[in-house]
Amino acid sequence: MTAARIIAVCLSIPVILAVGLFAYSRLNPVSIVAVTELDASPDEVWAVLADTERYSEWNPSIIDSSGTVAAGEKLHNTVIFGEGTMTFTPTILTAEPGRELTWIGRMWVPGLADGEHSFRLEALPGGATRLTQQETFTGVVVPFMTSMRADLEADFAEVNDAIGQRAVDLRQTGAHD
Numbered sequence: 001m002t003a004a005r006i007i008a009v010c011l012s013i014p015v016i017l018a019v020g021l022f023a024y025s026r027l028n029p030v031s032i033v034a035v036t037e038l039d040a041s042p043d044e045v046w047a048v049l050a051d052t053e054r055y056s057e058w059n060p061s062i063i064d065s066s067g068t069v070a071a072g073e074k075l076h077n078t079v080i081f082g083e084g085t086m087t088f089t090p091t092i093l094t095a096e097p098g099r100e101l102t103w104i105g106r107m108w109v110p111g112l113a114d115g116e117h118s119f120r121l122e123a124l125p126g127g128a129t130r131l132t133q134q135e136t137f138t139g140v141v142v143p144f145m146t147s148m149r150a151d152l153e154a155d156f157a158e159v160n161d162a163i164g165q166r167a168v169d170l171r172q173t174g175a176h177d
Helices: 003-027 042-050 052-058 146-173
Strands: 030-038 062-066 076-081 084-088 091-096 100-106 114-123 129-138
Touching: 030 146, 042 100, 042 114, 042 129, 042 146, 052 062, 052 146, 129 146
Parallel strands: none
Antiparallel strands: 030 129, 062 076, 076 084, 091 100, 100 114, 114 129
């Protein structure tokens, strides 16, 4: 075997591994889901979700956010990440008032670690809302992120509760009117 052939084989191994991990993550995405029933209407919950400029007032996870909530637009979100923060710019895929907000965020380059994050609102009897927050992760590094799962599940539940509390607080102060 020639030296050039050995080098070519050695250089192809990381590429093959990366392609394999990417394919594996596409076939086996990691999903985090939190479902909460809120004492607020879908329109009240939507008002909280769509007001990104005020996330810092109530959101325990996204501590700073800006951008227009419309399909195709980008948000600028700063989240608590471990002992520090991380800023990312997800692209909004779906923005249906009173029904759904979905965005996709990517870590540095597409395919490394992509997360499709959604908030789905379902009207319940009596003016309540079932809020389903979900993120589905795919990408080369996703198989190595399993240790984050429990933290993210707790975080999603905390954010859902905070959304509900914010909606109730705004109703009580008349801010939804």
